[in-house]
Every structure is written in structure tokens, then in C-alpha cells.
Amino acid sequence: MESVGYHILGGIVTIIVAFTVGLTYMGLSRKITARIQNRKGPPFYQNFIDALKLASKESAIHHGFMQHSGPAFLMVSAILSVLVIPVLNNGNWFPNLNFHGDLIFLIYIMVFGSLGMALGSGQTGNPNSAIGVTRGLSQMVGFEIPWVMALVAIMVKYQTTSLVDLLEVQQTGGWLMFSSPFAFIAGVLAMLGMFRYSPFDIVSAPTELASGPVSENGGKYLFTMMSSGSIFAFAKLVLYVDLFLGGASNLIELLAKTFAIYMIPMLYGVVSPRYRTEQAIQYFWGWPLFFGFLALVHALVF
Amino acid sequence: METILTIFIIFIAGTAATYFLGKLNGVLRSILFLATLAATGWLFFTGITPESGIEFRILGITMGWGITPFSYIFAIIVMGLALLSGIYAVKAMEDEKNLNFFFANFLLTVMSMMGILFSLDLISFFIFWEIMTWSSYFMVVFTGKDVQKVGIKYILFSAIGAYAMLMAIVFIYSFTGSVLIGDFIDNFHLFDTQMQWLIPILLLTGFGVKSALMPLHVWAPGAYSNSPMSYTAMFSGALSKMGIYGMVIVLILIVQQIPNGYWIKEVIAWMGGITAAMATLWAIKQDDAKKMLAYSSIGQLGYIIVGVAIGTPLAMLAGLFMAVMHGIFKSTLFMVVGAVERQTGTSNFTEVTGLIRKMPWTFLAALMSIIALAGIPPLGGFIGKWMLYESLMGSNHYLLIIMIFFSSTAAFLYCFKFLFGFFLGQEEKEWSHVKEAPAMMVIPMLILAGFAFLLGIFPGLILKPINEGMQFLGYVSTTNRFWEMSIIFNDWGNAVVMMPIFYWIIGVFVFFLVFLTIKGYKTTRYVSTKDISTSGEIPKEHENLTFTMGFMQPFLRAVAPVMKRQIDKYYTSIGNGLEALFDFTRRINTGNGQTYALYFVVFIIILLLFKDSLF
Amino acid sequence: MINDKNSQKIADFIKNWARKHSIWVLAYGTGCGAIEIPPTMTSRYDAERLGVRGAATPRQADVLLITGYLTTKTLKRVIRVYEQMQDPKYVIGFGSCTINGGMYYDSYNTIKVLDKYLPVDVYINGCMPRPEAVLAGFAKLQQLIQEGKATGAQKYKENHEYYRGNLRKIIGNKYEMPLYNW
């Protein structure tokens, strides 16, 4: 049992890494998107500048207490979820909170942030925010189903709900991506929605909804949301790597794998137009659900 | 043990006194009402211990009253909720008419529920069950709205359920010659196979009606939303648990004795799962908070049914824990709706908005309960769901997990709708006069919300009695595996101490919520919700900017095929068909003397024709 | 240490650098100039490489880009939008119409001089200005920000009565403007 100080240190380092990596990935995605669109694009550190600017911007007004609490809820949930996920396997990273990284706890703690943000943007009174939130929550119901099917398939196959156990399984038996390919496909398709990149970005569509839930939040509110978003992105990527790509034993490997995963929704998004909400839901309940069932059958039969 | 009798005597005397003396004076009525609840509550919590009972005989049938460790769990819910919603009701109902009837009936319901839990025999169980049915029926129609529709639906389904139960009881009595539940359970394996299947199914029908299982649930939305909210808090919180109580006994003690009886459990679990999913979808569609919470109750009861029907130790623990939690948070939410309705005059999301600054304490209670309802850590609802998932995983119900997960994810939609609809959004001028609800209404809500929080952090408080109750049902003690903790989340089998989580959650929460939020709140200035970026347009005072109409429309469009068929409609058509048929039988008596004379002759002929078979 | 003048200076430098490289633009595109924004933002001229990026709402925006003429009717909305923006904020007047009315010099319902009503930091002239000119305008604004000279918001706050008075003069007293909020 390590000391409390070690835990706190580990937590802070994790958060900083998550923040940095997340923002960098976002910047890279902007760069890559620009290159695909035959543009030069902003530098990869552009998001850091944006974050710095937002943090230095003045926020003089609020619409009520929940507007402050909403981003804070989001941040809490982001931090807790990144702390629960084992960043590297074999205990190479700080132990943080990963009590064997329980997946169910993880799913729910991730949702907590969405609810907090929904409340925060609801308090602002902007109708666009509420519309965005309802779209976001609806879409979430859409992609959670194949995602959970993929998770259940894996859990069934290895009879554990612990991420750490799954990592150990992959140490010896190869990556889950190959041993349960359908689960991987379902999970990846669900991930498209989770990152809210292009086909599924109706939630915060800038021209339709005036950026949706965040439309009343600028400055520090937006900074908090942006940074928790980057932490979330990192958390999700690490989760995918841990689940399907066998985890990583050092930071470089982690970065390589996470970036590879990250490319999927990003590249898919660049070339896709936008879905309406019900189309998005129907999308997720089509092929991804089918693959989820296949994954379940695969897990049960083999 | 005479404490039991004392409790019932106090209840009956209190009911009568509240009814008759309550006509004299309103204050006296409230005092009598609360004193009855308080006295019985005090006697219950101090004087009653599990495994105590009395026996007596009626009609030559031996009956017994007593309390088992298992019914003790439910008795805690009933008494606690009765006390708190009683306090709430006194204030919430003060402007209504016919209050002596209301309060007397309230006491009668509480008494009948306690009676159900105290009954050790089937006859007094059934008597109290029926008292509960009709006393709650009078509450459903108390407001005088939709009486013939909602009320008759409720009483019809309750009667069907109750008589199915009565049929089973009658069979049991004629087979065993005793109505004691203990004798029945002991002798059940002696029944023939046909009866072994029939009796549990009949009993489950009876309990399924009260716990709003899917094909039998159609009474619930109307009944929950139609009765006064102070009563619905108990109706949904405690009364529906009576169905769960009976269901657990049937499923665990009786169905297990049937060879191949696990099929019943599977079917019930699946019905619970479907109930949860469908009710959630319907809850999303509702624009009335009461209706929404009613459907939500049905959905939550679906989870509980899944838990108890699976019946592994962990699933049972989860089901019972969720039953307690549901009692707590759902009655809080109904109380919240009642408070909002009392202060604004409507419970419709499309009308009321932006009450957060007007009714902050009510909002706090609503927020806590919603978080508990949605199953988000660290409140108690999560622990129940977690246990449920783990147990489903452990007992290989994979599709059920997805079912449950779908409904619990979709539940976020209506959770948000509830909070947003009432408390967030534009602060319209129409509601600018609204004040916080009176303290007598807010305090019970906050106490209940506090319990939801407390049980989230210290679930052991309630898991301990549940564990004892489960041992009574024949489970091995789960002490060493499940509830040994005094602090947040337990390890379900994983031997990890959870101290760091506690530090982190507290630390992060304190940092962000207290430090940043409050600091930010103080350094910034409040502007009204009319000051929003509406492309530069300045919203006029009378312009309603809140987005409440067709709130979850995209989602509902996506799930429209599932919601096209309503069980309600089938029942309605069956009912209409029957009424038409009965109209035909009514016409047999034509009111014409000649026809009657003809009948006379025909009857003679028929009797003569069939004399060999009939005599 | 933190209140030290030098550290303040360093902090200001960093902040200004960040602001300079991250310009979120709220384009008020009721005039014909809005048609010049898409080429500016897309692959040919790619303003994003300078950190220029569209913002959806005034709460998130740094720069208010007035693309072309403003009528008395839209002026009210523009001022409302400007006041809803959070500090630090800048205004770019885009096209001749904002400078001297341009071809609408004799119209009965367009304003001719934007800086009577809003503190314009940079004007981009031309009818219409080409994307190159727009980029040049942004570059100028960046330069001003870095130098700490883009103090339009400050000016607006100090001379609020003056700007409001000019507004009152054209819109009359019938129209209710809400109080200044930031």
C-alpha cells in the first residue's frame, strides 16, 4: 500500500498527461483535417493557445449556480474516469484509483459528466443548449447499446468486469482485437459516436444550434469544458487500447496505439456529412448492433 | 406479542379519531394524524424485533401475526416513508377539501401495508391486501379527476390480481388445511404438479399487478398521477413494494421447489426487463411530470423485479437494495412534483420553467434524487445497479444486461427532462412570483434526499438488515462478501481497499465544486436568462424561449416503431368487446311478459330434454 | 512576486501572444461582405493557420467582424451582440460601407460611420475587400493585440455614454436597449 502522497502525485501526473495528450491529439486532428482539405492548417499546438486564451478571457457573468457547477461536474467526471483507467499495464504507471478498473463504474462515471454539463447548459436558459443536450443524450442512448454489447461480449468471454484482468489476458493470449473481432468492430463503430466527430456532431453544430450545449459558455467555462473534453478523449482512447489493443507497456507505445485508434473517428469524420439525430440513432442500431450481437454469439459459442 | 396488537389498535383508533374528530378542527386533525404515525412508528422501531408473533383463530382457521427479518426490511420502508410523507401531506394538502377522509384513509393504507408485512398467514395477508387496494383506490380517485377511467382501471386490475391471489389461497387452504405461510411452504412439495405450477402463477399475477409488471401495468400511470402527490410518494415508494415483497417470497421459497421452476423465474425476469425498457421509453414521451414519474416507477420496478427474479444472492441483494433506494428517491421526486404543483398550480413541463432560483432547496432534493435515480455514483442508485449488472453477469443473463443497460441509459433522457423542465431553462415572468415551498414540505424531501446520499456512501446501513432478511429466506450470509464496509463502494469480490477513491472523490469534488464553483459564483455577476445570445435579438418579456415542446422528439422518432403498439389499446378493445357482449346478455331480459312466458316453456323443455344428464 | 511589475508584464505578454494566435471570429454577415468570408476560411487562403476560427455565439467570440453596411435595424442587434461578448474583444469594420457608407452614402436607413457606435480596432477597406485584404486586416489586428494597442473595448467602456448617445440619436427613444452587461 503506497502512501497517500504517492497517490496524489500519481493522480496529478495522470491528469497532466491526459490533458496534454488530449489537447495535442485534438490539435493534430485539426492539422490533419486541414491537410485532407488541402489547407495548411493551424500548428499542432493551436489548441494549447486556444485553451490559454480562453483561460485568460474574462467571464464576468453567470446565469445561475448550475452554470458554474456544470463544467465542474464534467471536470470531476473526466478526472475520475481517467484515474480509474489503468494507463499502462504491468503496473508501470501510478496505481491511481484503478481498483482493477471496473468497467461498469467507468461507464457510469463517464455519464455523470454529461449530465452535469447538461444541467449547466440548461441553467443558461438558451433554447439551443437544451436542444443540443437532448440531441446529445439521444445520441448517447444510440451508441451506448453497441458499445455495451461489445463490453458484455468481452466480459462474458473472460468472465471478468475488470480492465486489469483483461489486460492480463491480453498479455498472454494476444490482443482482443483479434480474438474477439466483432466486439472490436462494434466498439469502434460506437466510438464514432462517442467522439462526436463529423457524422455525429449535430450536438454542437455551430451553424444550426449555435454550438449547442456550450452556446452560452465562453471564457473559463469553455476552458473547463475543453480541458475536461481533452481528458475524456484521452481516457476513452486509453480505454480502447486497454480493451482491444492489449494495453501499452510504456508511454511511447501508448501514444502510438492511442493515436492509431484516434485516427479512426477523425478520418471517418472528415469525409462524412452530418447525420440528423434519429438517423444517427438508427445508424447505431443497425450494423453496430448487429456486430454487437455477433460478438455476443461469438463469445458464447467459442 | 402485544406490541403488534397495540400498533394495530393505535392505527384503527387513530383512523377513527382522525376521521371523526378531524371534522371539528384542522389542527386537531393534523395532530391526531401525525401522532398516530409517530406513535406507531416509535412502537415499531423500538418495540418490534424480528421473529415475534401471535396466533389466533378465525372461522376455525389458525392465523398468525408476526414479523420476519425479511418483512422487517419492507416495514422500515413503509414506516419511514409514511412518517415523512405524512409530515409532507399535512402541509401539502392544507387547502384541500375532505381532509379527514384523506388522512384517515392514509392511515388505513399504512396500517394495511404494515398488516401485509405482519401477516404470517394467507387470509390476513389477503384481507390487508384488499384493504390496501380499496383504501389506495379511494386515494386515486380522491381528486375527482378521470375517476371513471383511471379509477376503474386501477380497481379492475387490482381486483383481477387480488382474486387470482385469492384463488391460489383457496387452493392452498383446501390442500394443506392451513393458511399459515410457513405450513404452505413446507408442504408445497406435496402438491401435485399441476397445482405446483398453477399456484405460483396465480400468486405472481396478484403481485405482478401491484408491482406493475408489464402486461399488468396499465393502471399505474393513471393511478400514480391521479392521486395527491403526498400520497403518491407512498403509493409508488412503499405500496408497490408490497408486490415485490410477495414476489420474492413466491419466487424464492416456492418456485424453487418446483422441478424446472427456474423457467418461471426466467420469464418473470424477462418481463421485468421488458417492463423496464418500455416504461422508460414511455416516460420519455410524457409531458406531465406525474405521468413521467409514474412510468419511471414502472421502469424502476422492472429493475427490481429482474433482480429478485434472477435470485442469486447478489441479484437478490441488488433487487432489495434497489427497492429501498427506489422507495427513497421516487417518493422524493413525487414530493418535489407536489411542491412544484402546489406553488405553481401545474405539473406540466411545457408550462413551468426556471424555478431553480425560486425553489433552490426543492431543486437540491430533486437533483439528488435524480442522480440516484439515474444510477450515477456516488449516490445510492448506482450501487444497486452495479450489483445488478454484476449479478446478471454472474448468472449468465447477457441479453438482459443489454436490456437493463438500454433502459438505464435512456433513463437519463427523462431525468434531464425532469430537471430541465421544472428548474432550468428560461425564468419566465409568469413564474416570477413563485416562492420556495413551505419548510414542512421541503424538510421531508431533504431528509429523504440525504438518505439517498447516505446510503450511497454507507450502503452497509441498509445492506445489513437486507442480509438478515435474506438469511431468513435461506440464503447464506453475504456479510463477508458484500457489505463489510463503512465507506464508499465496496469490492464485489475484488480484494482491493477503496480508500484512494474516497480521497480522490472528496478531493476533486471539494476542489471543483466548492473552490472553483463558489469562487466563480462570487466573482461573477448574475444576469437574467433573457440575456442570452439570440442573434442579437432582445427577447421580449412575453416571449417564451424555453424549449419544452416535443422535448425528446428525435429520440422518439427513432424508437417510434417500438412504441407504436400499446398494451392499453388492446385492453381497451377487449373491454369494449366484453361490454358489448354484456349488453347482449342484458337484452335477454327483454321486459316483455310474453317472452318470459316463452322462457318458462322453453325452460321446462330444456330441463326435460337434459334430465338424464342433469339429474 | 506575482504582483511584481515585471511578472505582470510577462504575464501580459503571454496572454497577448495567446490572444493574438487564437482569434475566434463572430462574423456579422448581413451585408454583402459575408460572401468573402468562406474563401478566407477555406483552402485557398486558409485563415485557420493564423489561428482565426469561427465562433458560434458572442459568448465565445473575440472579434466581431462587421461585414458591410449596417441598417439602423441591424445596428441595434450588433450592439447587443457586442455587449454580450466577453473581454477582451475587438471589432473589425469590413468594407467601405462601415467606413463612410460606401455606395449607401445617401440611404435613409444605413449608418455611414461605424466608429460612432462601436469602437472599431481595424478597418478593412474595399468594396468588397478581397480575402488577401481580410488576411491583412487580421494580421494588423494581431499586431495591435501583441502591442497591447487593441483597446477598443476599454474605450467603449469608458465612453459608454457617448456611444449610447449616438445610438439613441438614430434609433430614437422608443426602442428599449437593455443595460450594459459584462
Place this chain on the structure above:
Amino acid sequence: MVGTPVFLIAIPLLAAFLIPLIGMIWKESVRIIPGLVLAYMTVLSASLYLFILENGTYVETIAGWQAPWGIDLVFSPLTGLLATIMTFMGFIVWLYSYRFKSNVEFEAAKKYFIFLMLLVAGSVGIVITGDIFNQFVFIEIVGISAYALTAFYTGRNSAEAAFKYLIMGSLSASALLIAIIIVYAQLGTLNMAEIAANIDQMNVHYRIIAMIFFIIGIGVEAEIFPLNGWAPDAYTEAPGPVGGAFSGIVVKAGIYAMVRMMFTLFDISGPMKILIVIGLVTLIVAETSALRQEKLKRMLAYSSIGQMGLVLVAFGMGTKAGVFAALFLMLNHAIIKPLLFLSGSFLTFNTTEKYISQITGMAKKMPVVSVLFALGALAISGLPPFSGFWSKLSVLTAAADENLMLIIALVLIISVIEIVYYFRVINRLFFFEYDESVSVKPHKPGFNGMIALFILAGLILLIGFYPASVTGYLDLAADDLLNTHQYIDKVLQLGQSIIQ
């Protein structure tokens, strides 16, 4: 002992002749004397009943003719119980209607009270007589007074209802007479005990045909299915208390006669298909019709018919438990249905149409009567903890003992229907707003009427909370009915002992 069973018949008949004479002197006596007579009858039958409980069945021979040849009155635990109930209900109905039509002229009141008294006397006579022809006479007495009471209100509807009743009654009387003739021709006796003792000697075909005609003859009074067409009209058109008297007294007598015929006369033991089938058909048709009624009294009438069907089903099981349940049902019905009729006629006092919709919201105006009505409704639909529950439970347990699952299921389904239509009325009463345009004017009930209602309600609650108060008597009565040989022995022996 304040008299012998013969007084139960003789005194009301005597009073019926005397009342018009005394009425010429003192008009109020027309109201009071029937009450006194009914009270005396109640006391008499109660004391006789207590007496026989200790000393065994009491058989009185009229005019010294011994048993097989003369007429005798049998006062056994069963007949005593029924006689006590009937006289008591007669008294209650009198108490309720004491002020009834006090504003109408002397003649109307005279008729009413005389016929009420005769109704009770005739019903008691049906129960306690031991002679089938005598029973026929009493049935005719009951019938005639019932026709007259039905036609009490002058008017087309009442006359029509009474006429229908009359037609059915006449037909049944002829059928009954045919049955009696057949029996007499075969066995040469009219004494029930004698017939029962010698029934084996009767030709089996004649026996069945006699039984059929008996059933048809008594069935009109017992309201069995195809013969009950008169009942809804008569109940609706007769004055309110008369409906109570019909359902509380007359029908019981009819059922008794039928059961006595089946159990004792023809000595059938074991389950009787005929009773079960007739009972079930009656039950289903009546209760489903009741669901669709628009008039309150008509609904109650159908409900009454349905209950009688249930009683027949219970008797038809033929077991001890079944008979016990049937008697319990009869007792409860005799208490509850008059309560419903009496309180219902208070509620609809100021209307001639008596539509259910006309009592909308009456609870606001007449709270006590409404609560009593609701109590009756809850009790008759078998909701615990009121008395109806126990009787229904007894029926069900009796059926379960015989493994008659279909009957249990049907009875329960019918109970659901019952609950639905009674709750519809309760809803209208309590949870609707009083609407001047629809509802009738409230009526201020008289003191005597309220006492009558409270007595009935008190009995409901007593039996509901403490069923053991009556089950002992019912048990004895059931034993008495089932033990045919004891009945025969007792009646014949006693007659012989008197001769000796």
C-alpha cells in the same frame, strides 16, 4: 318461550284482518300494529331458535292431526335461523318505512303495511312448514302480497311490472301444483318427512318430472335464470323498502323451498349438477347484465339475482362446506342487500327515474347515507374486512375442497365484474361534483330510516370483523339440512309420540 311456531303465521294473519277495523278508530295504528307484530315475531322466532338450539328440533302439529296426515310446522336449526333472519329483516323494513308515505292517505299506508306483514308471514310460513301443499299456499300468499306491493304506486310501469310478476307467478303456481299432484298421486301423502321417507318407492321417471316441476314452480320466487324476468322490473317499480324485503326475505324463502325439496324431499346427496348449472347461468347472466344497467335499483336487482345464483352453486356442491357457505351467503345477502336497497332509495328519493347518473355527487349532500351505501357495496362485492368477504371465501374453499376449479375461476371473474359496477356507482357518489342539472334534490332521511340503516351496517361490521359470531349457528343449520334422516325421524317420531 313467548309462543309456539304457529303464532308466527297465525298472528300476522289475524292482524291483517284486524288492522282495517282498528284503523277505522285510530289511524296511526295502521302503522304501529304491523311493527308490533313484526317485533313480536322477531322475538318469538329468536327465542324459539335459542330454545331449539338447546333442546333439539321442535315440531308443532297444527290442530292435533299427527304428522303424516296433518300439517306440522318444523322449527329446526335451519328453519329457525331463516325464520329469525326473515322476521328480523321484516322488522327492519318496517322500521325503515315507518314514516313511509306518512303524507299519503290512509288507504295506501294500510295496504302497504298489511301486505308487508303478509309477505313476511308467508315467507316464514314457507320456511317452517312441513307440508308441501301448505308450502304452496304460503307461496301463493307471498306471491299475492308481492304483486300488490309491486303495484303499490299507481301508474303504468308499476302495473306492468306487477302484471309480469303475476303471469310468472301464476305459471309457476300451476307448475308447482302439477308437481304436488304427481307426488301425491304416487305416494299419497303431502308431508315432507313422509315423502322423504318413501321417496324410493316412487317411479324414477315420475320422480324426475316432479322434480322438474318443483324447480320451475319454486324457481320464480328463487329468481333462477330464465324465470327471473319479473325481478328487475318488480324491484325497480316497487317502493324502495319493498325491494329490500324481496331480496332479504322472499328470495330466501324461495331458495329455501328449492333446497329443501332437493335435499330432503328427493334426498339427493352429493353434488347436484342441476343446481350448479342453473346457479352458474343465473350468476353469469345477472352479473353481466348488472354491469350494463343505467338504473340503480335495476342494477341492485340484477346483483341480487346474481347472488342467488351463487347461493345455488354453493348448495349444489352438496357438501357440508358448500351448504355452510350457501347459508353464510344467504345471511350476508339478507343483511347487505336491504341496506343497499334502503340507502339507495334514500339517495334516489326525489326521482322517479332512478338513473345512476342522477345520484352524481350526492355524497356531498347526503354523506351518511352515501357512506352506508358504499359500505354495503364494498361488503357485497366481497372486499375484506366486511362480511361479504367471509361468505365468498367460504364458497371458494368449499369449491376448492371439491376441486371445482372452473367454478372458482368463474366466481372470481364475476366478482371482478361486481367490483367494477359497484365502484362505478361509488365513484359517482363520492368523487364527482354535485351537478344541479343532472343530480336529484337531496332528501333528508328520517330518523327511523337511519336507525334501520345503522343496525344493518353494524351487523355488516360485526360479521366482518368477528365472523365467529354467526358461524356456529350456520354450522348447525348446515348439519340440519344435510341430515335428512334426522329430519324424517324427528318429524315422524314426534308426530307418533304425540299420538301415543
Place this chain on the structure above:
Amino acid sequence: MENIKADLISKIKSTFENVTEKDHDGNRLDFYVNKKIIPSILTHFKVNEGFIHLSHISCVDWLEEGEFEIIYILWSPKDKIKVFVRTRVERENPVMPNIDMIWRQANTYEREMREMFGIEFEGLVGEKEFVLEDWEGMPPMRRDFDTEAYADETFWHRPGREDAMDVREAIIERSREEIPDFAKKYSR
């Protein structure tokens, strides 16, 4: 086409009095009518002649004659003919019959004319303000409204505009090209 036109003219002239027509080339046909029969003639066109589409309602300010001319432009998709129904109304307190029960879109045009010319339409429903906000005084589209003077009075002008050179002249000077005469008259 010509047959159709002639047919139409004869039909209209037989139905309505005081109607003069003017035939244009192509598919256009003008009718000059009195304002009183406007609703009836338009209904006639719509119902009987197949001119189901109202393309536009226009207004011309004949300041010198003291009249406004209102022009209803109708289109028949069947015959492919457009008809201009012209009518005059006096400038002082101009009142016209309202036709938005015949074509709902007429409401918009009428509101615009009410705001821009000050023509009243009998029984016209709709917000008084159409495009302008808080406008007081003379409707801005009348010809006697001096827009330049109004602008001078109401708005600031940035100085320096008075001696601004015509861009064309600067271009000519720079490029030393001849400009054609017809272009000169457009220069300031």
C-alpha cells in the same frame, strides 16, 4: 397566343365596364381598370380565366399626376400569359381594396406598400411594422421623400467624401485610355 389574347380581351371587356387594354409583344397583356373593380376582376381572372398565380404587386409613384399606380401581375400557367392589371389611386389618403383573401401572399406585398408608400388597404391584417422599425414621418419610397437630405440630417458622414474623385477618372488618368461618351454620363 394571339387568339388567346384576343379571346381574353373580349371576354374581359364583355364582363367588366370601363376596361381598356394594351397588347404588348410576347405573352404580356395590360389592362387599365378602375380601383373599385379590382377585387372582382382579380377574382374573375383567378377563377374563370386560370390566372391562378399572383406574381407581384407593384406600385409606381406618379408624383406629377398626383396618383399612385398599383400593378397586379398575374400569371396563367395554363395559357402561359402574364396579365398586368393596372389601376390608379390618388396620392392624398390613398385607400385600396384588400385582396389577400384572394391570394394569401398579397398580404406581404400590401404590408410593404403600406409601409413604403403609405397606401392603406381596407381591412388589412398584420403588424404595422414590416421592414422598418420605429419609422415615423413620410414613407421613404415616395418620390417627394428626399433621402439624401434625410441621411444628411440623421447620420454622420465621414468627412472627405465631398472632394472624392470619381474612380473612373483616376483609372483613366492612370491608364490613359479614352472612355466612350455613353459611359461618361454615368460618371459623377
